[in-house]
Amino acid sequence: xxxxxxxxxxxxxxxxxxxxxxxxxxxxxxxxxxxxxxxxxxxxxxxxxxxxxxxxxxxxxxxxxxxxxxxxxxxxxxxxxxxxxxxxxxxxxxxxxxxxxxxxxxxxxxxxxxxxxxxxxxxxxxxxxxxxxxxxxxxxxxxxxx
Amino acid sequence: xxxxxxxxxxxxxxxxxxxxxxxxxxxxxxxxxxxxxxxxxxxxxxxxxxxxxxxxxxxxxxxxxxxxxxxxxxxxxxxxxxxxxxxxxxxxxxxxxxxxxxxxxxxxxxxxxxxxxxxxxxxxxxxxxxxxxxxxxxxxxxxxxxxxxxxxxxxxxxxxxxxxxxxxxxxxxxxxxxxxxxxxxxxxxxxxxxxxxxxxxxxxxxxxxxxxxxxxxxxxxxxxxxxxxxxxxxxxxxxxxxxxxxxxxxxxxxxxxxxxxxxxxxxxxxxxxxxxxxxxxxxxxxxxxxxxxxxxxxxxxxxxxxxxxx
Numbered sequence: 001x002x003x004x005x006x007x008x009x010x011x012x013x014x015x016x017x018x019x020x021x022x023x024x025x026x027x028x029x030x031x032x033x034x035x036x037x038x039x040x041x042x043x044x045x046x047x048x049x050x051x052x053x054x055x056x057x058x059x060x061x062x063x064x065x066x067x068x069x070x071x072x073x074x075x076x077x078x079x080x081x082x083x084x085x086x087x088x089x090x091x092x093x094x095x096x097x098x099x100x101x102x103x104x105x106x107x108x109x110x111x112x113x114x115x116x117x118x119x120x121x122x123x124x125x126x127x128x129x130x131x132x133x134x135x136x137x138x139x140x141x142x143x144x145x146x
Numbered sequence: 147x148x149x150x151x152x153x154x155x156x157x158x159x160x161x162x163x164x165x166x167x168x169x170x171x172x173x174x175x176x177x178x179x180x181x182x183x184x185x186x187x188x189x190x191x192x193x194x195x196x197x198x199x200x201x202x203x204x205x206x207x208x209x210x211x212x213x214x215x216x217x218x219x220x221x222x223x224x225x226x227x228x229x230x231x232x233x234x235x236x237x238x239x240x241x242x243x244x245x246x247x248x249x250x251x252x253x254x255x256x257x258x259x260x261x262x263x264x265x266x267x268x269x270x271x272x273x274x275x276x277x278x279x280x281x282x283x284x285x286x287x288x289x290x291x292x293x294x295x296x297x298x299x300x301x302x303x304x305x306x307x308x309x310x311x312x313x314x315x316x317x318x319x320x321x322x323x324x325x326x327x328x329x330x331x332x333x334x335x336x337x338x339x340x341x342x343x344x345x346x347x348x349x350x351x352x353x354x355x356x357x358x359x360x361x362x363x364x365x366x367x368x369x370x371x372x373x374x375x376x377x378x379x380x381x382x383x384x385x386x387x388x389x390x391x392x393x394x395x396x397x398x399x400x401x402x403x404x405x406x407x408x409x410x411x412x413x414x415x416x417x418x419x420x421x422x423x424x425x426x427x428x429x430x431x432x433x434x435x436x437x438x439x440x441x442x443x444x445x446x447x448x449x450x451x452x453x454x455x456x
Binding site: 026029030041042043044045046047048049051055056057058059060061062063064065066067068088090092094095106107108109110111112113114115139141143145146 | 206207208209210211212213214215216217220221223224225257265307308311312314315316317318319322323326327362365366369372373375376379411413414416422423424425426427428429430431
């Protein structure tokens with residue numbers, strides 16, 4: 001009976017791990033990454049996921065003229081610095097934070113509205129023989145009130 | 147006998163362990179679930195080249211980001227639109243929304259209207275629309291996205307537009323993150339479409355179809371031809387949901403009108419202002435919108451939005 005109870009506790013904890021990770025991701029986006037947008041106002045959209053070293057994510061969004069934007073892309077402390085690239089609809093690279101010391105934010109505006117792709121990569125860091133690290137990556141947009 | 151009991155326990159252990167891993171695997175990020183339901187090819191061929199399709203198999207997570215209700219309202223205001231309270235979804239309607247679909251659509255609609263009235267410093271209306279949005283969020287079981295403290299904070303800062311915008315942004319993020327974390331991506335998508343549709347309604351109603359040329363608001367409305375592709379991709383992720391299917395039918399109806407408009411754009415060039423560190427993406431876009439097509443769009447959006455808020 002003791003073994004049964006022990007296993008029940010272990011399995012319950014295992015089942016709760018993803019929920020805890022998600023909650024941590026929300027907290028990370030809200031309490032840490034959101035601050036990077038200051039003095040811009042966060043648009044309110046939530047884009048965050050648990051990524052592992054070597055994994056990638058993409059985000060598609062239309063950005064409008066007459067609007068000033070700040071993009072903030074943050075990874076939790078245990079991850080290497082996050083790489084991100086902005087591409088237009090023809091796959092031309094418009095910006096890469098690799099060329100700017102892996103800055104977490106990018107301020108931009110558009111003369112005409114465009115649909116852009118944001119490609120995000122968690123680089124593989126440290127010793128390859130080590131277990132790859134996983135952590136939260138958040139993509140957030142700030143707007144300027146005029 | 148002892149051996150049989152032991153075997154029974156072993157089976158129970160195995161079932162529990164398998165169940166735990168299943169629950170864990172299904173829940174991680176919600177993103178994996180989304181990914182497994184996505185069709186292999188999800189991108190717009192007209193805009194993205196074949197090289198991208200080769201890349202997409204390696205991508206773990208894809209986000210389709212619609213303008214939030216806050217961004218939509220800001221876009222309408224910055225295009226020079228005036229304030230017209232009669233166009234908004236009356237807060238008294240909140241009592242009529244009892245289904246998940248209607249509450250999700252109108253959480254989006256009320257958040258858009260809340261952002262809109264707040265941008266025009268309509269203090270009393272801001273509190274009323276926040277209360278209406280709270281009713282929708284509560285009805286959807288979104289815990290603590292908007293609580294009494296939020297309303298109180300709003301009331302205390304009715305004359306501080308920046309703080310109000312921060313409050314709206316935070317409450318919307320709370321709702322959105324709650325829905326995603328609880329594997330309710332379909333509801334989150336419908337909320338976004340509700341806000342997007344409300345914005346499109348407000349913008350189209352503010353334009354005289356016979357005066358569409360050299361009009362900033364018309365330009366922003368035509369920009370929605372770009373966003374509607376993203377609306378479709380977002381909804382496609384939850385097409386097993388009946389509410390999403392019906393919303394998709396409405397979106398496709400509007401898309402058919404947008405398809406009659408051709409948008410042409412020059413290649414994007416970047417220019418960095420060293421002083422402000424702001425990059426400008428330079429390009430020019432033109433559309434061949436006609437008064438007749440605009441009128442058709444205006445009517446379709448009005449019909450669908452009336453259905454959503456009824």
